[in-house]
Amino acid sequence: xxxxxxxxxxxxxxxxxxxxxxxxxxxxxxxxxxxxxxxxxxxxxxxxxxxxxxxxxxxxxxxxxxxxxxxxxxxxxxxxxxxxxxxxxxxxxxxxxxxxxxxxxxxxxxxxxxxxxxxxxxxxxxxxxxxxxxxxxxxxxxxxxxxxxxxxxxxxxxxxxxxxxxxxxxxxxxxxxxxxxxxxxxxxxxxxxxxxxxxxxxxxxxxxxxxxxxxxxxxxxxxxxxxxxxxxxxxxxxxxxxxxxxxxxxxxxxxxxxxxxxxxxxxxxxxxxxxxxxxxxxx
Amino acid sequence: xxxxxxxxxxxxxxxxxxxxxxxxxxxxxxxxxxxxxxxxxxxxxxxxxxxxxxxxxxxxxxxxxxxxxxxxxxxxxxxxxxxxxxxxxxxxxxxxxxxxxxxxxxxxxxxxxxxxxxxxxxxxxxxxxxxxxxxxxxxxxxxxxxxxxxxxxxxxxxxxxxxxxxxxxxxxxxxxxxxxxxxxxxxxxxxxxxxxxxxxxxxxxxxxxxxxxxxxxxxxxxxxxxxxxxxxxxxxxxxxxxxxxxxxxxxxxxxxxxxxxxxxxxxxxxxxxxxxxxxxxxxxxxxxxxxx
Numbered sequence: 001x002x003x004x005x006x007x008x009x010x011x012x013x014x015x016x017x018x019x020x021x022x023x024x025x026x027x028x029x030x031x032x033x034x035x036x037x038x039x040x041x042x043x044x045x046x047x048x049x050x051x052x053x054x055x056x057x058x059x060x061x062x063x064x065x066x067x068x069x070x071x072x073x074x075x076x077x078x079x080x081x082x083x084x085x086x087x088x089x090x091x092x093x094x095x096x097x098x099x100x101x102x103x104x105x106x107x108x109x110x111x112x113x114x115x116x117x118x119x120x121x122x123x124x125x126x127x128x129x130x131x132x133x134x135x136x137x138x139x140x141x142x143x144x145x146x147x148x149x150x151x152x153x154x155x156x157x158x159x160x161x162x163x164x165x166x167x168x169x170x171x172x173x174x175x176x177x178x179x180x181x182x183x184x185x186x187x188x189x190x191x192x193x194x195x196x197x198x199x200x201x202x203x204x205x206x207x208x209x210x211x212x213x214x215x216x217x218x219x220x221x222x223x224x225x226x227x228x229x230x231x232x233x234x235x236x237x238x239x240x241x242x243x244x245x246x247x248x249x250x251x252x253x254x255x256x257x258x259x260x261x262x263x264x265x266x267x268x269x270x271x272x273x274x275x276x277x278x279x280x281x282x283x
Numbered sequence: 284x285x286x287x288x289x290x291x292x293x294x295x296x297x298x299x300x301x302x303x304x305x306x307x308x309x310x311x312x313x314x315x316x317x318x319x320x321x322x323x324x325x326x327x328x329x330x331x332x333x334x335x336x337x338x339x340x341x342x343x344x345x346x347x348x349x350x351x352x353x354x355x356x357x358x359x360x361x362x363x364x365x366x367x368x369x370x371x372x373x374x375x376x377x378x379x380x381x382x383x384x385x386x387x388x389x390x391x392x393x394x395x396x397x398x399x400x401x402x403x404x405x406x407x408x409x410x411x412x413x414x415x416x417x418x419x420x421x422x423x424x425x426x427x428x429x430x431x432x433x434x435x436x437x438x439x440x441x442x443x444x445x446x447x448x449x450x451x452x453x454x455x456x457x458x459x460x461x462x463x464x465x466x467x468x469x470x471x472x473x474x475x476x477x478x479x480x481x482x483x484x485x486x487x488x489x490x491x492x493x494x495x496x497x498x499x500x501x502x503x504x505x506x507x508x509x510x511x512x513x514x515x516x517x518x519x520x521x522x523x524x525x526x527x528x529x530x531x532x533x534x535x536x537x538x539x540x541x542x543x544x545x546x547x548x549x550x551x552x553x554x555x556x557x558x559x560x561x562x563x564x565x566x567x568x569x570x571x572x573x574x575x
Contacts, residue, residue, distance in 0.1 A: 004473060005471060005472060005473050008473050009387060011379060012379050012380070012382050012383035012386075012387055013383055013387070015375070015376045015377075015379030015380040015382075015383060016379070016380035016383035016384060016388070016394075016398055017380075017398070018376050018380060018443065019380065019398055019401045019402045019405055019443060019444065019447065020397060020398060020401045022401070022405060022440045022443065023401040023404050023405060025416070025420060026408070026412070026413075026416045029416055029419045029420050029424075030412070030415070030416065030419075033419060083316065084316045084319055084320060085316075085320075087312055087313050087315075087316030087317070088313075088316050088317045088319075088320045090313050091313045091314070091316070091317040092317075094313075095313060095314075095317075104321070106563075106566075107321075107324055108320070108324070109562065109566070110324075110328075110559055110562070110563075111324055111327070112562075113497055113501070113558050113559060113561075113562040114327075114501075114555060114558065115500070115501030115502070115503070115531050115534075115554055115555075115558060116501065116503065116504075117501075117503050117531050117534045117535050117538070117551075117554070118331070118501075118534070118551050118554055118555055120535075120538070121534065121538050121547060121551055122327055122330070122331065122551075124538060125544075126330065151323055151327075154320060154323070158320070182299060182303050182306040183306070184303075184305070184306040184307075184309040184310050184313075185303070185305070185306055185309075187309075188309055208407055211409070212407075212408070212409025212410070212411070212412075213409070214409065214410065214411040214503075214504040215503045215504050215535060219538060219539075239409060239411045239504070242411055242415060243411060243414075243504060243507065246415070246418070246508055247508070257415075258415060258419070261411070261412050261415045264409065264411075264412060265408070265412055268407050268408060268409060268412075269404070271407065272403060272404055272407045275403075275407075276400075276403070
């Protein structure tokens with residue numbers, strides 16, 4: 001009997017260590033394959049090089065356009081998605097009649113579950129033609145990608161900020177009313193500041209999702225590997241760079257793509273760090 | 284009139300807004316944003332449904348995929364196989380590690396902290412990075428090739444943190460009195476875990492596992508370079524090492540080829556319905572748990 005307990009104890013322990021092993025393996029494989037390539041290309045030429053032409057002779061591997069592409073698209077999606085998301089969360093928490101809430105809440109959760117290919121397809125057949133008709137060009141642009149990603153992060157931002165707003169004690173709101181503030185003033189100047197760190201968490205989670213998003217972006221962003229030239233011009237993000245070229249890349253080109261993933265990974269690690277800092281502050 | 288004391292009439296509201304333009308402005312902002320959100324939601328839903336449902340034809344469910352008839356049946360079956368395989372790997376590991384964290388580990392030990400941090404890191408990693416890791420490790424280093432096995436191992440790492448977290452919460456929700464009662468009757472730790480704690484935590488764990496299924500079904504980026512894009516049902520002795528495409532990858536292939544827009548509409552509807560049903564089922568179970 002004791003014997004069995006010991007064995008199972010070890011099995012549980014081993015299972016618990018799997019996630020450590022997984023992170024270690026992911027870091028190991030990405031860094032071992034990516035860092036040497038970065039060194040070979042030259043860290044500065046790689047990170048700040050403005051041309052990505054792996055097929056040229058000699059090839060140039062600068063991922064600065066893709067880094068800027070990711071940053072611009074993320075900024076665009078954040079600017080569009082965050083205000084709408086937070087304001088909708090305010091509606092859900094402070095205005096929504098019960099009957100409507102019962103429909104709206106599951107509907108927004110439904111939006112969260114839609115696979116990114118389906119979003120990408122939607123962007124391709126709806127948003128791309130809209131942008132093309134309105135502004136000319138191909139319609140596949142930074143703006144298109146930003147709009148689509150803003151839609152994709154809405155459910156995350158709404159859900160997390162709503163629960164943050166609801167977690168603020170009711171007497172904060174009532175205190176505001178008692179001092180003569182209107183419902184809006186009380187919500188916006190008392191309750192929301194109190195829910196600040198929760199709402200920031202929502203924003204950072206949204207940013208993490210945008211940076212990591214791949215399939216939807218590829219379908220609508222145009223993917224030209226050059227410096228982002230404007231809102232209505234195509235961009236390529238870090239994620240898109242990997243998916244598009246990994247299929248046929250070889251040797252240094254392939255390693256440069258893995259190094260691209262390393263850069264992406266570092267971005268995500270920074271975001272995770274931000275998240276845990278926010279969580280600590282919330283406590 | 285009792286109720287009229289705390290009720291504000293519509294007229295009073297209008298007057299209040301007249302006195303405070305800022306409040307009115309904020310109110311309008313909230314309403315406009317909500318309308319935008321709802322409009323996007325409705326449009327997305329109805330557009331996909333209206334365009335997609337008429338395109339769902341019996342031919343789409345034929346057994347064989349060919350360029351003349353881009354049947355989604357093989358992809359659908361592959362999705363099921365892929366899901367089952369990934370869960371076979373991820374569910375036990377995830378549940379066991381949750382058991383370790385909740386029942387066995389000393390509170391606040393360093394190792395537990397490391398496990399938590401790594402699980403959080405895993406849940407933030409984008410799926411394309413998983414895909415690349417799968418390509419480097421399972422496909423190339425272990426030599427499994429682009430296959431069902433490589434794909435499901437990659438996916439199982441991806442959903443591991445999700446299953447871990449939900450199982451952990453479910454186990455934590457089991458009252459300590461259950462455990463004490465079991466010990467009091469002379470049961471050992473292992474028996475208590477498997478006979479008492481796990482059964483009462485099952486609904487919560489199940490809700491997490493089902494959410495994991497939803498993620499597997501919707502995943503594309505992690506699979507393109509680990510499971511490949513062959514639209515055939517794997518068969519034969521070495522079927523685990525056959526390349527397969529799941530429904531999401533199928534959908535991506537259809538759209539990027541650009542020739543099969545109608546079929547892509549239909550596939551979108553089917554994906555949408557499957558994922559929605561899965562998520563709904565998960566929250567249904569979770570709700571049932573909190574009620575009981």
